[in-house]
Amino acid sequence: MADNKGVMILAEVGDGKLAAIATELLGAGRKLADDLGEELSAVMIGSGVGALAQEAIAFGADKVYVVDDALLKDYRTDSYMAVMEKVAKEVMPRVLLMGQNSIGRDLAPRLAFRLDTTATMDCVELAIDPDSKMLLQTKPVYGGNARAIFTSESMPQMATLRVKAGEPLARDDSRKGEVVNIDAGLDASAIRTEVKDTVLEEIEGIKLEDASVVVSGGRGIGGPEGFKDLEELAKLLKAAVGASRPPCDNGWVPDTIQVGLTGKIVSPDVYIAVAISGSSQHLAGCSGSKNIIAINRDAEANIFKEAAYGVVGDWKKVVPAFRDKLKELLG
Amino acid sequence: MNMIVCVKQVIDPEAPPASFKIDTASNSVVPPAGVPPVISPFDEQAVEAALRLKDAMGGTITAVSLGTGLLRDVVKKPLSMGADELVLLEDSAFDGGDSWSTAAALAAAIKKIGEYDIIFCGRQAADWDSGQVGSGLAEILGLPSVTLAKKVEVTDGKATVERVIPDGYEVVEVSLPALITVSNELGEPRYATIKGIMAAKRKEPVVWTPADLGIDTSQIGVAGRRTKMLRLFQPVREGTCEIIEGEDEADAGANLAKKLSEAKLL
Known part of the structure; x- marks a missing residue:
């Protein structure tokens, strides 16, 4: 146990760039490593990803382990498991972090069991206890109704970090670091799943994650037609359209625009929640917004507890007048 | 097709947020008065995924649930929806576990059940939102796993799974036996039928203790925990x-x- 040292993060690469979650993990990991007085390393897995190692250093890594292999071009549970097991056993980090996204959700728990340790999923805060030097892992539980702080004594102490919960450092290209290549040593026949196809459901307009204004609708919108009204408002505001879970589960809008614990996490400047009651599981996806604006018929709705401004009323009456007035003011 | 579905009894996540209370002295959640527990919604969707395969190609479904104070009306829900058998791991030794000790106990039960083609779990439980037990089970049992499924079909001994990713889905093929976790995009679980409810009433669950599983109590429940909860609080x-x-x-x-x-x- 005493041999485990340093903080390691999984630095995901997407579209030939360091993914946003990687910079967030590097930011969070840098702080932990400094508090421990130990090294921050990044693991970069993929095909032709080596060129991005310097970028991970610019965002805070002291050392980058690059595992480059044609078999690692796309994420597969078995291939990434084999690589992470190898790297973790070789480097023996004290702390190992990944993002709470489609890779981390799949990889972290399974890797934890293989390494005979445990992971805390979906953390929103990570800190080093000044006395014990243990990793304090804070995560929302019960759909966001409560938070719990966990520690674990088995090494490495693993956690996944919620998207946008980590603050990236400013890029500094003068930072120095070491790049270490590790051979993947993969056996193609040990990869038991095959991805036959990837189907992307393209959403028109601005991406939810990138939008500075989001207009979101809930169960109270009542059907797909209502979302057309929200789209019109969104167009005026150059905003993206989101939804809470019920409209997605009812098929009114695509699943890919769901904001919440099991959907996307957004943190725009302005989040306009229309006919959304504000369940904890929805708030998990939008509570990082700078300003929440609520329009809801029920004055007791939970969303008003989170909102900066609100109107109590039927969205069908409120939204058109809101839109017309905005058109005039922005006009 | 022999299928196993792991289901967990939880405090109803749809209970009004104002009814949510914590006992800070014991770091535990106080069950809201008058709101009965439910099967965790993603687990119900896991049952639905299994039932759709059973509808298409026949087979049996065994639901497995671990906990204490399991209300029969609640944990029999998979039976009333159409599952065939119910196994309960109900013993105080199983209580207070984390993902690690829960997976260890469930894996032992699944080994005892024996034959299966697919194990289904919900993507995460509505209480601790951890989402680890499914992948942990696959690891202990040495099975391939596909997480976050929104559709599952089986042909020629292989499952084709639509796996949810942020901007759409992947179509993943996996050989069987395999473990699959199910996400809400699968769609609404079916209602229990009157016939199903009657059949579930008559059916007695099989109850196993740690001794029945041949598992050491140091591996399960509180004793088997790998994580320690320092604090539970409401923001x-x-x-x-x-x-x-x-x-x-x-x-x-x-x-x-x-x-x-x-x-x-x-």
Whole structure:
């Protein structure tokens, strides 16, 4: 146990760039490593990803382990498991972090069991206890109704970090670091799943994650037609359209625009929640917004507890007048 | 097709947020009065995924649930939906576990059940939102796993799974036996039928203790935990919402536009 040292993060690469979650993990990991007085390393897995190692250093890594292999071009549970097991056993980090996204959700728990340790999923805060030097892992539980702080004594102490919960450092290209290549040593026949196809459901307009204004609708919108009204408002505001879970589960809008614990996490400047009651599981996806604006018929709705401004009323009456007035003011 | 579905009894996540209470002295959640527990919703969708395969190609479904104080009306839900058998791991030794000890106990039960083609789990439980037991089971049992499924079909001894990714889905093929975790995009679980409810009433669950599983009690429940919970708390909500009024609802909407424009938010 005493041999485990340093903080390691999984630095995901997407579209030939360091993914946003990687910079967030590097930011969070840098702080932990400094508090421990130990090294921050990044693991970069993929095909032709080596060129991005310097970028991970610019965002805070002291050392980058690059595992480059044609078999690692796309994420597969078995291939990434084999690589992470190898790297973790070789480097023996004290702390190992990944993002709470489609890779981390799949990889972290399974890797934890293989390494005979445990992971805390979906953390929103990570800190080093000044006395014990243990990793304090804070995560929302019960759909966001409560938070719990966990520690674990088995090494490495693993956690996944919620998207946008980590603050990236400013890029500094003068930072120095070491790049270490590790051979993947993969056996193609040990990869038991095959991805036959990837189907992307393209959403028109601005991406939810990138939008500075989001207009979101809930169960109270009542059907797909209502979302057309929200789209019109969104167009005026150059905003993206989101939804809470019920409209997605009812098929009114695509699943890919769901904001919440099991959907996307957004943190725009302005989040306009229309006919959304504000369940904890929805708030998990939008509570990082700078300003929440609520329009809801029920004055007791939970969303008003989170909102900066609100109107109590039927969205069908409120939204058109809101839109017309905005058109005039922005006009 | 032999299928096993792991289901967990939890405090109803749809209970009003105001009813959610914590006992800080014991670091535990106080079950809300008058709101009965439910099967965790993602687990119900896992049952639905298994039932769809059973509808298409026949087979048996065994539901497995671990906990204490399991209400028969609640944990029999998979039976009333159409599952064939119910195994309960109900013993105080199983209590207070984390993902590690829960997976260890479930894996032992699944080995005892024996034959299976697919093990289904929900993507995460509605209480601790951890989402680890499925992948942990696959690891202990040495099975391939596919997480976050929204559709599962089986042909020629292989499952084709639509796996949810942020902007769509992947079509993943996996050889069987395999473990699959199910996400809400699978769609609404079916209602229990009257016939199903009657059959479930008559069916007695099989109850196994740690001794039945041949598992050492140091591996399960509180004793088998790898994580320690230091604190459980409710984040404080500020609640300083400025309610914008008007002569009527439309006027309030127009006033909201003015307010947001003055505040330079839009």
